[in-house]
Structures are given as C-alpha cells and as structure tokens.
Amino acid sequence: MPFSLSHWRRGVLHLLVLLGVGSVGIVSPAAADEFQDRQWHLDAMSAEELWPVSTGKGVTVAVIDSGVDPVPELRGRVVDEKNFAGDLPPNGGSGRSHGTEMASLIAGAAGSGGVRGIAPDARIMSLQTGYGGTSVGGPTEAWAQAIRYAADNGARIINFSQTSRALVSEAAGPLDRPLRQLKSAVDYARGKGLLIFAGTGNDAETSNSPGYPSSFPGVVGVGAVDRSGKVAKFSTYGPQVKLAAPGVDIPARCKSGQGLCKSGGTSPATALASASAALIWSKHPTWTNNQVLRVMMQTASKPEGKVPSKYIGYGIIRPGQVLIDGKGDPGDPDVNPLLPKEKEQTKPTRQPSAAPSGSSPDSGKGSDSEDAQRAAEGVAASGGSGGGGGGSGLLWPVLGTGAGMAVIGGAVFYLRRRQPRSSMY
Known part of the structure; x- marks a missing residue:
C-alpha cells in the first residue's frame, strides 16, 4: 500500500528544525505503531520476504558513531560498547541519538514501538x-582507534554514517598524519x-566536497535515493559513490526520545546498506567480505548509461x-571487486577512478545537464529490476596523486539531512 501524504499527515504533529543535522517530522507516540507499519523502505526492500531467509543472525555490525541509547528496539542487540570520545562535553547530555538511529x-x-531494522x-x-x-579532539584519531577495535573484536561489518570533509590544496605535500592514521586503520580492517x-x-547542492573515509580505496561509499528511486538532491556525488540506498523520509526516534520522527541523509542509507550486507553474510557465512560486496554490486539496480x-x-x-x-x-x-587488479591482503591499494569522463567529485553544484543526468539515472535504476519471483523486482577518489592532494578538513559531520514505495525497486 503506498505511503500516501494523507496517511502521513494523520501521524505528523509538527516539524522540528534541528540546526546542523536537518529536520524531522514528529509522530505522536499513539501513532508509533502505524508509523512503524509504514516504513516505506521496508516495503520497498520486501523485508517481510527477506526475513524468513535471513535476519542477520551471527553477524556483528560495528556502528562507529555517537553511541547507542538503551531503547526498547535494541534491547539485547548491543553486545559490545566502547567510548573513544573521552569525557562528556561541558554542556552535558549524551548526544547519542544519531548512533541510536543507525543501530535501530x-x-x-x-x-518494540520503535524503529524496525532490516537485520x-x-x-x-x-x-x-x-x-x-x-x-572530541578531532575525528580521525578516535575513528582510527574504533576501526582497529572493531577489526580485533569480532565485527564483520563497519557502519560509518559520518564523514570528514576534505579540503583540496595544490600546495599540500604528503598526506598529513591524521589522514594517514585513518587510512592505515581502514586498510588494517579490510x-x-x-x-x-x-x-x-x-x-551535493553546495560544495560537493569528497569526504573520508568514504573516499578511501576499498571503502563502500553510499549515496541516498528517495522512494521513487531517484538520487536525493543532497547526496554528495563523485567516484567515491559505490552503491545507493533509501535515504529520504526514513523513520527515527526523535532527539527527545519521545515518539518517532522522519529523517534523511546518506547516514540512514549507509545503515541500510550495512544491514543488507549482514543479511547476505548471515545466509552465506563462509563468504568473504569481497564476495558479499561483489554480489551486492552485481545485483544492484543499475543506473542508466555508464556504470x-x-x-x-x-x-x-x-x-x-x-x-x-x-x-x-x-x-x-x-x-576486492572495487580493486580488481590487486589481491587484497593487508597492503594499501590504489582504487581506479570510477568517475565518468569529464566529471569531478568536487565540482560543486551540478549544472542543468548534470541534474537531468542525476534524475535519469535514478529513474533508470528504480525501473531496472529483473524478472523472477520473490525479491527480484525490489530494491532495489582515491587520494589524488600529483599536484592536488586531499587532506582532512577540520570538522566531522553526521550525515542526517532534511528532505522531502515504489515497486520499481
């Protein structure tokens, strides 16, 4: 049943603007069950048909984020917690809503009355x-520590719904220490x-700057699409984008913890990609990370034109x-299917450029022709599902060398974004 605007309005009380992270529409607690029933991405991905086959059992996903609150939907699911962020900020509060949303x-x-997960x-x-x-103290050191901890303590998947915006400088020399540290941790985990x-x-609508770790070789950068399968206008684009997933009007707990809200961004898209990998790995536990990724790439709904x-x-x-x-x-x-020319052991690898000829991942706001291409690719992807039963018709730079060198910017951004079921997935 389509998730119509009339149904949505029954549950929505008002909009709350959250500076810095986007906006969300609040759903009253009384409407929580109805809202949970209408999580469009679950219908688009045919979750009810997936769960008899796999629920993600036996797979641990490391959520490197702002921490996780003990909400009912995650009871018994958080098997390990560690804080690499240091003491609480002076203004108090745990600020863990973003990580809770991703984990849920x-x-x-x-x-549970809360957000229902794919796995x-x-x-x-x-x-x-x-x-x-x-x-706290710059993102890269804490991120690197967390990545290594996940690799050493049983995680199979890392969900990184964050980015550090890169600055490009022609005068930049060798990679600075924080970026080298982060890349080393990523290579270690892979x-x-x-x-x-x-x-x-x-x-995408402003600087369109590439971020890290999504731009590192072998990392699966995730873009966001809406319920019609079109790429979200905000979704940063470039050769770092490897897969896409729903990222518009996605349910989340409100920051207050009371009621459910809708949110969006490449953050939830990344979480749904991680969860999908967990489902596949649970069904095929002997596969490697490379094999799970390869089948995800092969079966994705393809864009029109160059892939x-x-x-x-x-x-x-x-x-x-x-x-x-x-x-x-x-x-x-x-x-690694993203690095087909090299065997993946522990050594760092170079990633081939995935950008179409003449494109640039940091080219700023797209032109009219780029906007048309974006829309066409999204529509083609959503309509490109194959035949067959069950899930077949459903949902769904590397560091430059030479003169230009990317270095980590000074801020870390959680990837929630404000934005306004398609069987075409």
Whole structure:
C-alpha cells in the first residue's frame, strides 16, 4: 500500500528544525505503531520476504558513531560498547541519538514501538567517537582507534554514517598524519576481512566536497535515493559513490526520545546498506567480505548509461535478488571487486577512478545537464529490476596523486539531512 501524504499527515504533529543535522517530522507516540507499519523502505526492500531467509543472525555490525541509547528496539542487540570520545562535553547530555538511529535501522526489533531494522537479529558493536554532531579532539584519531577495535573484536561489518570533509590544496605535500592514521586503520580492517560502508555526505547542492573515509580505496561509499528511486538532491556525488540506498523520509526516534520522527541523509542509507550486507553474510557465512560486496554490486539496480555512475555508483541495493532469487556470483574470495587488479591482503591499494569522463567529485553544484543526468539515472535504476519471483523486482577518489592532494578538513559531520514505495525497486 503506498505511503500516501494523507496517511502521513494523520501521524505528523509538527516539524522540528534541528540546526546542523536537518529536520524531522514528529509522530505522536499513539501513532508509533502505524508509523512503524509504514516504513516505506521496508516495503520497498520486501523485508517481510527477506526475513524468513535471513535476519542477520551471527553477524556483528560495528556502528562507529555517537553511541547507542538503551531503547526498547535494541534491547539485547548491543553486545559490545566502547567510548573513544573521552569525557562528556561541558554542556552535558549524551548526544547519542544519531548512533541510536543507525543501530535501530540495522537491528531494531519488531513489536518494540520503535524503529524496525532490516537485520533484526544482527548484533551491534557500539563504538562511540563523538557526542551529537561533534567530535572530541578531532575525528580521525578516535575513528582510527574504533576501526582497529572493531577489526580485533569480532565485527564483520563497519557502519560509518559520518564523514570528514576534505579540503583540496595544490600546495599540500604528503598526506598529513591524521589522514594517514585513518587510512592505515581502514586498510588494517579490510585486511582482516571486514566490509566497510561509509556515507558520502549531504553536500551535493553546495560544495560537493569528497569526504573520508568514504573516499578511501576499498571503502563502500553510499549515496541516498528517495522512494521513487531517484538520487536525493543532497547526496554528495563523485567516484567515491559505490552503491545507493533509501535515504529520504526514513523513520527515527526523535532527539527527545519521545515518539518517532522522519529523517534523511546518506547516514540512514549507509545503515541500510550495512544491514543488507549482514543479511547476505548471515545466509552465506563462509563468504568473504569481497564476495558479499561483489554480489551486492552485481545485483544492484543499475543506473542508466555508464556504470559506475557518479550519483549511485553500481546501483541501488537489492538484497532480495541474492537472498530470494539466488542471484550473484560471489567469485574470487581474495579480490576486492572495487580493486580488481590487486589481491587484497593487508597492503594499501590504489582504487581506479570510477568517475565518468569529464566529471569531478568536487565540482560543486551540478549544472542543468548534470541534474537531468542525476534524475535519469535514478529513474533508470528504480525501473531496472529483473524478472523472477520473490525479491527480484525490489530494491532495489582515491587520494589524488600529483599536484592536488586531499587532506582532512577540520570538522566531522553526521550525515542526517532534511528532505522531502515504489515497486520499481
């Protein structure tokens, strides 16, 4: 049943603008059950058909974020917690709503009155690296520590719904220490068999600056699409985008903890991509990170024109193609499909450019022709599902060398964004 505006209005009381992170529409507690029933991304991804096949059991997802609150939908699902952020900020408050939202979208339980996750039996490793929209002492050191901890303590997937905006300087020399430290941690985790998903950011309409860690080699940068399958206008684009997932009008707990809200950004899109990987890995526990990623790329709803697209990468995730229809060839367990020319061990690798000819990941706001291309690719992706039963018709730079060198900017951004079910997924 379509998630119509009339139904939405029954549950919405008013809009609350959250400076710095976007806006959300509040749903009264009395309407929570109805709201939970209308999480459009669950319908689009055919979650009810996926869950008899896989619920993510046995897979631990490390959520590197602002921490996780003990909300009912996550009871018993958080198996490890560690704080790399230091003491609470002087103004008080835990500021953990963003991490709670991501964890709930991954593993939230049914019947809890809260957000329901795509992989409800996955385990969550909550690794806190900041408070709210801030990071203590600069993001990269805490992030690097958290990534290594996840790699050493049983996580199989890292969900990184954050980005550090990069600044480009022609005068920049070798990579600065924080960026080297972060990249080293990413390489370490990939070398130990982890799959890393990271949001690309919400700056497409402004700077469109590439961010990190989504731009590192081998990391799966995730863009956002709306319920019609079109790429979200805010979704930062470029060669760092490898896959796309729903990221508009996604349910979340309100910051107050009371009631449910709608939110958006590449943050929730990243969480849904991580959860989809958990479902696939749970069904195929002997596969490697490379094999899980390869089948996700193969079965994604493809963009029109050149693949990968700078807007949605290899396409919109469709876990039903793998879990229900049995599609996708896992291929070589030791080769990362994003880095096909090199065997993936522990050494750093170079990532081939995924940008179409003449494009640039940091080119700023798109032209009219780019906007048309963006819209066309989104529509083509949403309509590009194959035949077959079950899930088949459903949802769904590397560091430059030479003169230009990317360096980490001074701020860390959680990737929630304000934005206004399609069977085409």
